Amino acid sequence: MAIRLSLTVAARAVAFGLPVACLIAVLLARGRFYGRGLLDVIVHLPLVLPPVVVGWLLLLLFGLRGPIGAMLHDWFGIRLVFTAAGAALACATMSFPLMVRAIRLSVDAIDPGLIDAARTLGAGTWDRLFTIVLPLALPGIVVGAVVAFAASLGEFGAVITFAANIPGQTQTLPLAIYSALQTPDGDAVAARLSLVSVALAVTGLLVSEYLGRRLRARLGR
Amino acid sequence: MITIALRHRFADTAIDIAFSAPSPGLTVVFGPSGSGKSTVIAAVSGLLRTERGHVSLDGEVLQDSGHRVWVEPEQRRIGQVFQDARLFPHMNVEANLRYGLRRAAPGPIGFDDVVDLLGIAHLLRRAPHTLSGGEKQRVGIGRALLSQPRLLLLDEPLASLDDARRADILPFLLKLKSTLSLPMLYVTHSLPELSLLADHVVLLEGGTLRASGPIAEIAADASLPLAARDDAGTVLELTVQGHDAARQLTRLTGADIALWVPLLASAVGTRVRVRVPAREIILAGAVPRAISVHNALEGIVRRVVDDPQRRAAMVEAMFGDTVLLARITPDAVGRLALVPGAAVVALVKSTSVDVLTPQ
Numbered sequence: 001m002a003i004r005l006s007l008t009v010a011a012r013a014v015a016f017g018l019p020v021a022c023l024i025a026v027l028l029a030r031g032r033f034y035g036r037g038l039l040d041v042i043v044h045l046p047l048v049l050p051p052v053v054v055g056w057l058l059l060l061l062f063g064l065r066g067p068i069g070a071m072l073h074d075w076f077g078i079r080l081v082f083t084a085a086g087a088a089l090a091c092a093t094m095s096f097p098l099m100v101r102a103i104r105l106s107v108d109a110i111d112p113g114l115i116d117a118a119r120t121l122g123a124g125t126w127d128r129l130f131t132i133v134l135p136l137a138l139p140g141i142v143v144g145a146v147v148a149f150a151a152s153l154g155e156f157g158a159v160i161t162f163a164a165n166i167p168g169q170t171q172t173l174p175l176a177i178y179s180a181l182q183t184p185d186g187d188a189v190a191a192r193l194s195l196v197s198v199a200l201a202v203t204g205l206l207v208s209e210y211l212g213r214r215l216r217a218r219l220g221r
Numbered sequence: 222m223i224t225i226a227l228r229h230r231f232a233d234t235a236i237d238i239a240f241s242a243p244s245p246g247l248t249v250v251f252g253p254s255g256s257g258k259s260t261v262i263a264a265v266s267g268l269l270r271t272e273r274g275h276v277s278l279d280g281e282v283l284q285d286s287g288h289r290v291w292v293e294p295e296q297r298r299i300g301q302v303f304q305d306a307r308l309f310p311h312m313n314v315e316a317n318l319r320y321g322l323r324r325a326a327p328g329p330i331g332f333d334d335v336v337d338l339l340g341i342a343h344l345l346r347r348a349p350h351t352l353s354g355g356e357k358q359r360v361g362i363g364r365a366l367l368s369q370p371r372l373l374l375l376d377e378p379l380a381s382l383d384d385a386r387r388a389d390i391l392p393f394l395l396k397l398k399s400t401l402s403l404p405m406l407y408v409t410h411s412l413p414e415l416s417l418l419a420d421h422v423v424l425l426e427g428g429t430l431r432a433s434g435p436i437a438e439i440a441a442d443a444s445l446p447l448a449a450r451d452d453a454g455t456v457l458e459l460t461v462q463g464h465d466a467a468r469q470l471t472r473l474t475g476a477d478i479a480l481w482v483p484l485l486a487s488a489v490g491t492r493v494r495v496r497v498p499a500r501e502i503i504l505a506g507a508v509p510r511a512i513s514v515h516n517a518l519e520g521i522v523r524r525v526v527d528d529p530q531r532r533a534a535m536v537e538a539m540f541g542d543t544v545l546l547a548r549i550t551p552d553a554v555g556r557l558a559l560v561p562g563a564a565v566v567a568l569v570k571s572t573s574v575d576v577l578t579p580q
Contacts, residue, residue: 111307113303113305113307114307114309114310116268116294116307117301117303117307117309118309118320119267119268119293119294119295120266120268120294120295120297120299120300120301120365120368121295121300121320121321121324121364121365121368122295122296122298122321122324122325122368123295123320123324124293124295127324131320132309135311136309136310136311138311218311218348219310219311219350
């Protein structure tokens, strides 16, 4: 049960995080605007902050009395705290910098001459983003998504702080392992779940490596 | 008419260039590297916004820093062919060709015509990284043409190719020039490309304009850097007037002069472009008898420019409105008393005339 929940939570985290990560990565790689350095710092905060702090900040923002959480609840009836969607939000936030970094590396590697060529052929900003920049950054996008997915499967601190540890609802794999270790004779369960966790992580890394290589080969690099 | 005036400071050089070029017509922007050629192209395409500048094309202003006019590159409808082709690696050849076509308003340049003209029908399904350098460049030219441009910029399109590939593509460029009435700005530092393609020449030197004018005028000006080269020579547009199969000769005529050259395959009436190297011309005081040279042209001296470094002099000789350059020694200038206005006979060996367009 925890395994399936973990997979759906991680999938949702990637699904929601990826489009935003793509935009932010392109902005950071190619944008020239005031406050770019600050945006860079904010994006990377989850990487250096203790996960518990990130979870707590999410509570402040998205809790029922938080500015965004209250809005979502009053207007759309959406509650994030202590739900699976909340767990996904916590995972998305924590894995966001990983995605942005992978995509940004890929965007940085694009020959700016190709983007200039698209301009002379009549492609405007958004047109170039969707027909040149993102397709050429695809290797990075795929790698970022897989790495973020794997990291989301393992996210602990932010999830337990923001979404709590409710079996069947927010108890993802690491939380289940933690709970198993808290119960007497839970060692066997914890060991089994840990094995699954290792297997998932290794698969994820292999898949990302394979996909990245194939996509690069298709671009002739 | 294309009008360009630019001022820009880079870290190490300053650019200050102004000229106008005919439209239609092929204008070659010629000069050594660092002379500002690429800056001109980038400013016209809009990829570089110069500090001060005015660019207009057939009356439409694309940039005017004084009046804060700026048209984005994607709205200029100016096609560009890059030195390194810059094909999109994630699309096949056909998708590359159609990229600009799909974004342009319907225009006169058709997909099939371009594919035919450039001989790339067999490449349409291929990925760019599987193409040779010459094939890439042809696709790059096609992609730019299909965006239905009002002006085509070619930034050293042959510089990254070896001589054999270059010879492959030049005929396509000539065909392009003769079939489309599209103005072109062509950047190069190759004299053969200049001689073959240019209608109009813009000479740049150290970030400033040295000269601008029709090819025949610029090539025949003894005071310009082109005339200081070892391979200096004049370029003439002539017409095939007739063949003499028995003597294995073809007669070419222009407005003012006629030349015999070794027999050509071209039909009578064909326009051909020839280049007469300055050091291959012999000057004489009178038409000599019993001599192997077929061409003895009677004219007058326009100007003599000394070339002390080479211990030589460049003589501009006029035949009607046609000017030929002859490189001879100062001693010969003295013996023949060649001063402006003096009568002179130019002897041109038929085998010394380079016929540039044998079609």
